[in-house]
Amino acid sequence: MKTFHNPHHAAHAGQQEMFRGRMVPCHEVPARLDFVLAELQRRPLGALQTPEVDDAALDAAIGRVHSARYLDFLRGAWAEWVAMDPANAERDALPSVWPLSNRHGFRNDVLPTNFAACLGLFSFDSGSPLTAGTWAAARGGAACALAAAQDVSAGARSAFALSRPPGHHAGPDFLGGYCFLNNAAIAAQALRDAGHAKVAVLDVDYHHGNGTQTIFYERADVLTVSIHGDPATEYPFFLGHADERGAGAGEGFNLNLALPRGTGFSVWHETLNTALQAVQRFGATALVVPMGLDTFEGDPISGFTLKSADYFTMGEALAAAGLPTVFTFEGGYAVDAVGTNAVNLLEGFQRAA
Ligand code: Q9C
Numbered sequence: 001m002k003t004f005h006n007p008h009h010a011a012h013a014g015q016q017e018m019f020r021g022r023m024v025p026c027h028e029v030p031a032r033l034d035f036v037l038a039e040l041q042r043r044p045l046g047a048l049q050t051p052e053v054d055d056a057a058l059d060a061a062i063g064r065v066h067s068a069r070y071l072d073f074l075r076g077a078w079a080e081w082v083a084m085d086p087a088n089a090e091r092d093a094l095p096s097v098w099p100l101s102n103r104h105g106f107r108n109d110v111l112p113t114n115f116a117a118c119l120g121l122f123s124f125d126s127g128s129p130l131t132a133g134t135w136a137a138a139r140g141g142a143a144c145a146l147a148a149a150q151d152v153s154a155g156a157r158s159a160f161a162l163s164r165p166p167g168h169h170a171g172p173d174f175l176g177g178y179c180f181l182n183n184a185a186i187a188a189q190a191l192r193d194a195g196h197a198k199v200a201v202l203d204v205d206y207h208h209g210n211g212t213q214t215i216f217y218e219r220a221d222v223l224t225v226s227i228h229g230d231p232a233t234e235y236p237f238f239l240g241h242a243d244e245r246g247a248g249a250g251e252g253f254n255l256n257l258a259l260p261r262g263t264g265f266s267v268w269h270e271t272l273n274t275a276l277q278a279v280q281r282f283g284a285t286a287l288v289v290p291m292g293l294d295t296f297e298g299d300p301i302s303g304f305t306l307k308s309a310d311y312f313t314m315g316e317a318l319a320a321a322g323l324p325t326v327f328t329f330e331g332g333y334a335v336d337a338v339g340t341n342a343v344n345l346l347e348g349f350q351r352a353a
């Protein structure tokens with residue numbers, strides 16, 4: 001499989017995130033991608049390349065899953081942040097006030113001119129710093145997702161979009177969970193637009209893929225499945241429960257498989273089989289796997305206990321679905337193990353495919 005990696009990823013390097021009342025160093029760091037790239041050089045799976053996609057096609061692909069209002073905000077956010085106060089050039093932008101969706105009478109239909117208010121309007125947490133290079137890095141990631149989808153549409157069995165910041169928490173018009181543009185959703189929509197009638201997204205990150213779920217929630221042509229830590233105790237807390245099954249035309253086309261903190265690979269693997277049966281029953285013609293490696297036992301912010309060797313098995317099981325597959329790179333914060341775990345999964349897939 002080819003890997004499309006993002007040459008702009010390091011332009012997004014947050015300094016700190018809010019955690020339990022204080023600022024702590026970001027978990028989502030550029031070294032994560034560098035470790036995966038280094039491991040792919042040691043254990044090659046196929047060509048390693050940067051994406052070459054048409055600029056207009058890229059903007060169109062991003063615009064298929066994110067609102068124009070959100071994209072205008074994201075594109076101009078850094079300039080507005082610095083315009084508020086030149087001293088801001090040295091600091092990341094983090095939100096500190098939110099309209100709580102539509103609760104308590106707060107409005108989200110009127111766009112404030114105040115940048116700090118806009119940042120709150122488009123964010124759902126205070127752990128996702130927006131920096132000078134965030135837009136360039138996120139857009140470069142979308143290019144990887146689009147290139148991977150194009151490669152698979154052209155007949156490749158699989159392709160890997162290796163980018164950061166990750167994407168699966170980003171929704172139609174919001175950022176959060178270290179995510180800005182939803183690479184997995186962009187890939188899924190690109191596969192649809194290239195003629196795949198039914199696309200399944202199977203999210204294996206530790207955290208519920210709330211952004212992807214929300215993007216496709218009312219659609220029957222994209223099945224979204226997520227295996228994740230129970231939102232009763234785990235981030236993102238406010239979505240990811242079993243009773244969220246889709247709405248309208250999309251009713252029955254979202255599946256949440258939540259597992260308790262502490263879950264190990266044998267239960268996780270059984271759950272993957274449940275997920276794969278749903279993909280099969282749906283009749284998917286292509287698959288997108290938002291690949292988070294934060295299910296690893298050594299992950300500093302997560303609670304499952306998978307071991308490095310388990311990722312081979314995971315990859316083999318995913319290959320058994322027999323579908324053209326795009327992988328996107330999501331979480332995984334045990335930085336020195338993330339390369340091994342990612343490549344184990346992809347190697348397991350490739351061996352079995
Ligand atoms: N700063 C992904 O794995 N943690 N995102 C909240 C407060 C947020 C994880 C801690 C975890 C987001 C892509």
Ligand code: ZN
Pocket residue numbers: 205206207292294330331332
């Ligand atoms: Zn995660």
